[in-house]
Amino acid sequence: MDQIPKEPYKRERKVGFGGDMSVNHEEGRPSSLPKPTMMLASPARNSIDVNIRGRSHSYAPLIMAESPRDPVPMPNAYKRKRTLKPAYSTKDRNGEAIPAFIGRIAAYCTSEMYELAELYDYFCHRGLTPTTTQGSVMAELKGSTGLVVFFTYGVVVMWGLTVVEERDLLGETDRFRVNPVGEVEVDDLEYTFGEAAKIVNDRLVMDDPNSMAKLAFSHAIAQSTRLSFFEDEVERMIIDTRDLPMQMAKTGKVSLSRAELSRRMAVLFIEKSNVNLQSGVSDVPDFIWENQQFERFYTMVRQYLEIPSRAKALNNRMIVMQELFDMLRSESQARSAERQEWIVITLIVTELSFLLAELVM
Numbered sequence: 001m002d003q004i005p006k007e008p009y010k011r012e013r014k015v016g017f018g019g020d021m022s023v024n025h026e027e028g029r030p031s032s033l034p035k036p037t038m039m040l041a042s043p044a045r046n047s048i049d050v051n052i053r054g055r056s057h058s059y060a061p062l063i064m065a066e067s068p069r070d071p072v073p074m075p076n077a078y079k080r081k082r083t084l085k086p087a088y089s090t091k092d093r094n095g096e097a098i099p100a101f102i103g104r105i106a107a108y109c110t111s112e113m114y115e116l117a118e119l120y121d122y123f124c125h126r127g128l129t130p131t132t133t134q135g136s137v138m139a140e141l142k143g144s145t146g147l148v149v150f151f152t153y154g155v156v157v158m159w160g161l162t163v164v165e166e167r168d169l170l171g172e173t174d175r176f177r178v179n180p181v182g183e184v185e186v187d188d189l190e191y192t193f194g195e196a197a198k199i200v201n202d203r204l205v206m207d208d209p210n211s212m213a214k215l216a217f218s219h220a221i222a223q224s225t226r227l228s229f230f231e232d233e234v235e236r237m238i239i240d241t242r243d244l245p246m247q248m249a250k251t252g253k254v255s256l257s258r259a260e261l262s263r264r265m266a267v268l269f270i271e272k273s274n275v276n277l278q279s280g281v282s283d284v285p286d287f288i289w290e291n292q293q294f295e296r297f298y299t300m301v302r303q304y305l306e307i308p309s310r311a312k313a314l315n316n317r318m319i320v321m322q323e324l325f326d327m328l329r330s331e332s333q334a335r336s337a338e339r340q341e342w343i344v345i346t347l348i349v350t351e352l353s354f355l356l357a358e359l360v361m
Contacts, residue, residue: 101192101193102190102191102192102203103145103159103160103190103191103192104158104159104160104161104162104163104188104189104190104191105157105158105159105188105189105190105191105204105217105221106157106158106161106163106166106186106187106188107155107156107157107158107186107187107188107218107221107222107224107225108155108156108158108166108170108184108185108186108225109154109155109181109184109185109186109225109226109228109229110154110155110156110170110177110180110181110184111154111177111178111179111180111181112153112154112178112179112180112181113152113153113154113177113178113179114137114150114151114152114153114154114156114173114176114177114178115176115177115178116132116135116136116137116150116152118176119137119150119173119176120132120137122173122176123137123139128140128141131211133215133286133287134285134286134287135151135152135153135280135285135286135287136149136150136151136152136215136218136219136287137149137150138150138211138215138218140211141161145159145160146158146159146160146161146165147159147160147211147214148161148169149214149215149218149222150173150176151218151219151222153222153226153278153280154177154178154181154226155222155225155226156170156173156222157218157221157222157225159191159214159218181229183232185225185226185228185229185232186225187221187224187225187228189202189203189204189221190202190203190204191203191204191205191206191217192204192205192206193205193206193207193209194206194207195207197296197297197300198300199300199301199304204217204301208297212291212294213294213297215287215294216287216288216291216294216295216297216298217297217298217301219285219287219288219298220297220298220299220300220301220302220305220307221301221305223280223281223302223307224301224302224305224307224310226280226281227275227281227307227310227311227314230271230274230275230281230314231310231314233271234271234314234317234318234321237264237267237268237271237321238317238321240264241264241321241324244256244324244328245324248327248328248331253331253335254328254331256328256332258332258336261325261328261329261332264325265322265325265329268318268321268322268325271318272315272318272322275311275314275315275318276315281307281311282311284298285298
């Protein structure tokens with residue numbers, strides 16, 4: 001049996017994350033703890049075999065690598081993988097590619113009508129070449145892709161302008177308005193160019209950049225904006241008169257004079273006349289009849305904006321209001337007739353009283 005070496009020796013072992021403790025087997029107590037270090041086994045050296053009490057032990061020599069000078073590389077299994085995402089999406093919520101160009105379409109209902117002849121002269125004085133059609137004047141603005149179309153029933157449609165440019169143009173053409181409205185009605189859309197004409201989520205895709213195609217689209221957009229103005233006007237009238245049926249149901253009469261009732265009936269008739277006769281909301285423009293190749297553009301936007309169904313619903317609401325006013329007028333006439341009857345009865349009684357007084361005397 002081999003003898004155990006008599007000279008003292010030190011066995012170093014790994015403690016925690018890089019710490020070490022030296023054990024002096026001769027003294028039987030641990031030495032002072034040095035500064036924590038990272039201990040690595042050196043693959044370049046062979047292990048040391050030591051025979052202790054008949055048992056063979058192998059010890060790998062250790063080399064001290066101070067941290068953080070010699071950092072231990074992180075295993076690949078623990079490395080965080082980073083995925084780079086694009087800064088913006090190239091597709092919309094429908095999965096279609098976002099076009100490179102997107103312009104703005106804005107329609108303003110500013111007055112009862114526009115003086116188209118004076119607008120034509122105004123654009124000519126500005127050095128532009130306006131185009132006039134039945135009920136509209138169109139001009140392409142220089143220095144931009146902008147295009148404006150003024151309609152005789154008080155609506156202007158602007159293409160490719162910023163909001164500031166739109167407001168500036170409205171200010172310059174303010175003197176050509178007839179009977180300005182109290183609150184301007186505004187509708188806005190987007191437009192771009194593509195292989196097939198369509199309109200999705202208020203974005204109009206044009207397959208024909210011709211200005212006449214824009215005019216066909218503008219007719220439908222202008223009619224929708226004008227119809228929105230009428231819808232707001234009728235809504236205000238409904239709000240003003242919605243308490244009258246309840247008053248009549250509770251008290252049998254309404255606090256509305258005959259003059260006020262006649263005034264409201266006249267306003268309602270004007271609105272019905274504007275919607276069905278004068279505004280052109282329900283009629284196909286002459287431009288579309290004369291240019292059948294652009295009819296598909298006009299019809300597409302007209303159907304998307306639901307102009308026929310909205311006009312029908314608006315007429316139905318005005319019919320209900322007309323029935324209400326007819327009922328109130330009948331009730332007012334009945335009260336007037338009853339009042340006249342009492343006046344006649346009072347006169348007869350008075351005359352009889354005088355006759356009886358003469359007979360008594």
